[in-house]
Amino acid sequence: MTVLPSRNCIVRLSRYKNALHRFRTLGFIKVFSDTLAEEVGVTSSQVRKDFSLFGISGKKRGGYDLDELIEKLNNIFGKDRLEKVVVIGCGNIGRALINYKGFEREGIKITACFDIDPAKCKKEAAVPVLAMEDLCAYVNENGIKIGIIAVPDIAARQVMGSMVSAGIKGILNFAPLELKAPGGTVINNVNLGLELENLIYFVNSVSD
Amino acid sequence: MTVLPSRNCIVRLSRYKNALHRFRTLGFIKVFSDTLAEEVGVTSSQVRKDFSLFGISGKKRGGYDLDELIEKLNNIFGKDRLEKVVVIGCGNIGRALINYKGFEREGIKITACFDIDPAKCKKEAAVPVLAMEDLCAYVNENGIKIGIIAVPDIAARQVMGSMVSAGIKGILNFAPLELKAPGGTVINNVNLGLELENLIYFVNSVSD
DNA sequence: TAGATTGTTAATCGATTAACAATC
DNA sequence: TAGATTGTTAATCGATTAACAATC
Numbered sequence: 001m002t003v004l005p006s007r008n009c010i011v012r013l014s015r016y017k018n019a020l021h022r023f024r025t026l027g028f029i030k031v032f033s034d035t036l037a038e039e040v041g042v043t044s045s046q047v048r049k050d051f052s053l054f055g056i057s058g059k060k061r062g063g064y065d066l067d068e069l070i071e072k073l074n075n076i077f078g079k080d081r082l083e084k085v086v087v088i089g090c091g092n093i094g095r096a097l098i099n100y101k102g103f104e105r106e107g108i109k110i111t112a113c114f115d116i117d118p119a120k121c122k123k124e125a126a127v128p129v130l131a132m133e134d135l136c137a138y139v140n141e142n143g144i145k146i147g148i149i150a151v152p153d154i155a156a157r158q159v160m161g162s163m164v165s166a167g168i169k170g171i172l173n174f175a176p177l178e179l180k181a182p183g184g185t186v187i188n189n190v191n192l193g194l195e196l197e198n199l200i201y202f203v204n205s206v207s208d
Numbered sequence: 209m210t211v212l213p214s215r216n217c218i219v220r221l222s223r224y225k226n227a228l229h230r231f232r233t234l235g236f237i238k239v240f241s242d243t244l245a246e247e248v249g250v251t252s253s254q255v256r257k258d259f260s261l262f263g264i265s266g267k268k269r270g271g272y273d274l275d276e277l278i279e280k281l282n283n284i285f286g287k288d289r290l291e292k293v294v295v296i297g298c299g300n301i302g303r304a305l306i307n308y309k310g311f312e313r314e315g316i317k318i319t320a321c322f323d324i325d326p327a328k329c330k331k332e333a334a335v336p337v338l339a340m341e342d343l344c345a346y347v348n349e350n351g352i353k354i355g356i357i358a359v360p361d362i363a364a365r366q367v368m369g370s371m372v373s374a375g376i377k378g379i380l381n382f383a384p385l386e387l388k389a390p391g392g393t394v395i396n397n398v399n400l401g402l403e404l405e406n407l408i409y410f411v412n413s414v415s416d
Numbered sequence: 417t418a419g420a421t422t423g424t425t426a427a428t429c430g431a432t433t434a435a436c437a438a439t440c
Numbered sequence: 441t442a443g444a445t446t447g448t449t450a451a452t453c454g455a456t457t458a459a460c461a462a463t464c
Binding site: 032033034044048049051052057058059060061062063064 | 419420421422423424
Binding site for chain 1: 454455456457458459462463464
C-alpha cells in the first residue's frame with residue numbers, strides 16, 4: 001500500500017462497517033453508496049472515494065454486495081483474528097476496561113493487566129494482574145502489539161517507555177497528557193478532561 | 209461572538225492552557241508564540257492565529273504575559289467556577305468515572321450518578337446513585353448542563369432523550385454507537401472499540 | 417432502451433502555513 | 441538603532457464535494 005489514509009478516513013471505514021452490520025441484520029443483501037452515506041452522515045462521493053482508496057468496487061447501477069463489502073472491511077481491520085490487548089495500570093479505569101463487555105464483539109480481548117503495586121497483582125484471575133517486570137516477557141510470548149495506558153499522569157511517560165521497549169506498537173493512552181510516539185509506534189490519546197472541557201466550551205458558546 | 213471556532217481550534221486552546229500551566233510551574237513569566245508552539249507541536253502561526261480569533265494579543269517583541277494569558281484561556285473554558293456533571297449508568301465505566309481523580313484539578317465535579325436498576329441506587333454515598341426518575345428534578349435544581357452516558361448501547365438513545373428533555377445541553381457519550389445531537393445539544397462521542405480498531409489498522413499498515 | 421449508479425476527475429472549501437509590514 | 445516578535449494577509453495544502461462519463 002503506497003498511500004497512508006488519514007485517521008479520519010479510517011474512522012469513517014469503521015463506521016461504514018458498523019452501519020453495514022446493521023443493514024445485514026435488517027436483511028439487506030446489497031447497498032448503494034447513497035444509502036450508506038445517509039446512515040453514516042457523509043456524502044455518497046465520500047463513501048465511493050474512501051472505497052476506491054482501498055480498491056473496493058461495486059457494480060455500476062447494482063451497488064455493492066453487502067457480504068462482500070463487510071468481508072473486505074473486516075479484512076482491513078484484521079477482524080479475521082482475535083486481537084490480544086494488555087492494560088497497564090489496575091486502577092479505576094484499568095479495571096473498568098478489563099470488565100467492559102463491548103470489546104468481545106469487536107474481536108478484541110484484554111488478556112492481562114500490569115501494575116507496579118504488588119498488592120494488586122493476582123496471577124490467578126480470569127484476566128491476570130501481573131507485575132510490571134513481567135510485561136516484556138508476556139508481550140513477546142503472546143505476540144501482543146497493542147497496549148492501553150491507564151496509569152496516573154506522572155507515571156505515563158515511563159510506562160510508555162517500558163511498553164515500547166517491550167515491543168508494543170500501538171498505544172491507547174488514557175493518562176491526561178499528550179504522549180508523543182517515538183518512530184514506529186502509534187499513539188491515540190483519549191483525554192477525558194479535555195473532552196469535557198471542550199463540551200463545556202461549546203455548551204456555553206451556543207447559549208451566548 | 210460571531211465566528212464559531214472549529215473543534216480542533218478549541219482542542220488546541222486546551223493544550224495551550226495546559227502547556228502554559230507547565231511553563232508557570234517552571235517559573236516563566238512570559239512566553240513567545242514560538243516556545244508555546246514547540247511545546248504543543250504546532251506552528252507559531254497557528255498559535256498567533258488561534259489567539260487572534262479570541263482577541264488575545266501580546267506585545268510585539270515582548271511575547272505574551274503568562275498570567276494574563278492563562279487567565280484569558282481559563283475564562284474561555286469557564287474555569288472560574290466549578291462545573292457540575294452527572295453520569296448516567298452505574299456500571300464499569302460509570303463507577304470508574306465517579307472515582308476518577310483527574311477531573312478535580314480541571315474544575316469539574318461529578319455530583320451524582322443515575323441508574324435504572326434500583327439495587328444500584330445509594331442515596332447516601334459521597335456521589336449519590338439515584339433513580340432515573342429523579343434526573344429531571346436533579347438537573348433543574350442543580351443547574352446541570354453536562355452529562356455523561358455510560359450505559360450499554362441498547363439503552364443509549366433512550367437515555368439521551370431523557371437527558372435532553374431534562375435540560376442537559378452537552379453530552380459525553382461512551383456507548384459504542386454514534387449519537388447525533390438534536391439541535392442545541394452538543395455531543396462528543398468517545399468510542400473505545402473504534403479507537404482500538406483504529407490503532408490496530410495503523411499498527412498493521414505501518415509494519416507492512 | 418431509458419434510467420440509475422459507479423468511479424474518477426475537476427472544483428470547492430476550509431484549515432494551516434508562510435511571509436512580511438508594523439512596532440517595540 | 442538593529443533585531444526580534446507580533447498580527448494579519450496571501451499562499452498553500454489537503455480534504456471534501458460536485459459533476460459527469462462510463463456502463464450495467
